[in-house]
Amino acid sequence: xxxxxxxxxxxxxxxxxxxxxxxxxxxxxxxxxxxxxxxxxxxxxxxxxxxxxxxxxxxxxxxxxxxxxxxxxxxxxxxxxxxxxxxxxxxxxxxxxxxxxxxxxxxxxxxxxxxxxxxxxxxxxxxxxxxxxxxxxxxxxxxxxxxxxxxxxxxxxxxxxxxxxxxxxxxxxxxxxxxxxxxxxxxxxxxxxxxxxxxxxxxxxxxxxxxxxxxxxxxxxxxxxxxxxxxxxxxxxxxxxxxxxxxxxxxxxxxxxxxxxxxxxxxxxxxxxxxxxxxxxxxxxxxxxxxxxxxxxxxxxxxxxxxxxxxxxxxx
Numbered sequence: 001x002x003x004x005x006x007x008x009x010x011x012x013x014x015x016x017x018x019x020x021x022x023x024x025x026x027x028x029x030x031x032x033x034x035x036x037x038x039x040x041x042x043x044x045x046x047x048x049x050x051x052x053x054x055x056x057x058x059x060x061x062x063x064x065x066x067x068x069x070x071x072x073x074x075x076x077x078x079x080x081x082x083x084x085x086x087x088x089x090x091x092x093x094x095x096x097x098x099x100x101x102x103x104x105x106x107x108x109x110x111x112x113x114x115x116x117x118x119x120x121x122x123x124x125x126x127x128x129x130x131x132x133x134x135x136x137x138x139x140x141x142x143x144x145x146x147x148x149x150x151x152x153x154x155x156x157x158x159x160x161x162x163x164x165x166x167x168x169x170x171x172x173x174x175x176x177x178x179x180x181x182x183x184x185x186x187x188x189x190x191x192x193x194x195x196x197x198x199x200x201x202x203x204x205x206x207x208x209x210x211x212x213x214x215x216x217x218x219x220x221x222x223x224x225x226x227x228x229x230x231x232x233x234x235x236x237x238x239x240x241x242x243x244x245x246x247x248x249x250x251x252x253x254x255x256x257x258x259x260x261x262x263x264x265x266x267x268x269x270x271x272x273x274x275x276x277x278x279x280x281x282x283x284x285x286x287x288x289x290x291x292x293x294x295x296x297x298x299x300x301x302x303x304x305x306x307x308x309x310x311x312x313x314x315x316x
Contacts, residue, residue, distance in 0.1 A: 056297065063294050067286035080291040090292065092267050093275040096182050100271070101250035103186045104193070109242055111190065112197025113235075117227070119198070120205045130202075133195035141192065145259025148188040149175070178268040181261055185253075185269055188260055193249070197242050204238035205231065244307045248300045272296050 063081070066074045084090050115133055119126050136144065151157045152175040162170035174180035208231060216230055254273035261269040263278075272292060280289030 059290050059293050062286060063290035065287055067290065069284045069286070071286065076287070080287040081295075084288055084291045084295070087288075089267055089270060089275060089278075090272075093270045093272045096269060096271055097251065099182055100186055100189070100253065101247065103183075104189050104250050105243060105246045107186070107190045108194045108197045108246055109239065111194040112242070113201045113232075115194070115198040116201035116205055119202055130199075133198050135195070136192040137196045139192065141253075141256035142259045144188055144192045145256045148184070148191070149260050152184055152187075175261065176265060178265050181265060181268045185257055185260055189250075189253070189256060192256075193246065197246075200238050200242055201235065204235045208234055240307060240310065244303055247303045251296055251299055251303075 062071055064075055064077060065072050066076045066079075119129060123129075152172070154160065154171075154173045154176065159170060159172045162172075175184045212230060213226065216226055221229070252273050253271050254277065257263060257269055257271050257274055263270050263274045273296065276289050276292045276296065278289075279285045279292065283289075
């Protein structure tokens with residue numbers, strides 16, 4: 001009986017003697033699972049490579065050719081860039097961009113921070129005020145420009161309404177003035193974007209550690225010093241993000257200007273984006289228009305690179 005048991009035990013093969021044999025189906029499913037994100041993302045990556053980076057490269061090449069109505073492949077080097085910076089209209093566009101960009105960023109930041117501080121006081125009706133402040137950001141710049149064009153038009157907007165109410169001496173014709181038209185663009189842009197800045201600043205304020213604020217209050221810090229020395233310095237990352245976002249929006253401003261002033265009166269509100277469109281598609285100077293687009297791209301890159309460097313350095 002013992003001999004039979006021993007022989008039976010010896011004859012039975014051990015499952016572990018041959019090792020676990022991998023199945024083909026299991027390997028295939030694992031490979032498909034690992035490759036699925038790449039398969040899903042590959043069409044988007046291909047489209048971005050062609051229609052973003054491909055056209056950036058093509059535009060850069062066109063800026064080095066004598067292209068006019070249609071693309072040309074006659075290389076002229078930096079001649080278009082030299083011609084570009086010699087054009088009076090390009091100088092006007094850069095001046096308007098400096099005025100618009102500086103006022104747009106500064107006013108949006110100050111106003112957005114003020115609104116965020118107001119809402120951070122846990123006031124009643126905060127749930128109503130936040131959507132009201134954010135609502136303009138849901139509109140396109142075309143809609144914003146059209147609405148503000150009606151509002152600022154002396155014949156049917158604010159000035160006309162004041163006259164109907166009996167204030168006949170009231171005058172607000174900035175949109176028709178060469179000297180003040182650029183400030184109407186600033187007004188419309190600030191109205192649309194200040195709520196977005198408010199949301200970013202409010203998120204930053206709500207992310208500050210309450211223990212630090214309580215310790216400062218125990219030490220006798222006033223509300224003014226609390227904001228000046230503790231709260232606002234901790235919003236530096238938020239302010240940098242606001243600067244990058246508003247900066248690139250101001251550089252590529254086109255639809256708001258076209259809807260509000262059309263670049264006028266005359267060239268009073270000409271911007272680099274409207275200059276690029278005008279010279280590329282209406283003046284048939286594609287090479288000059290492409291060179292202005294490259295300058296705009298380089299300006300945006302100059303704003304984005306320090307931000308990306310800071311983010312990558314912070315993560316590392």
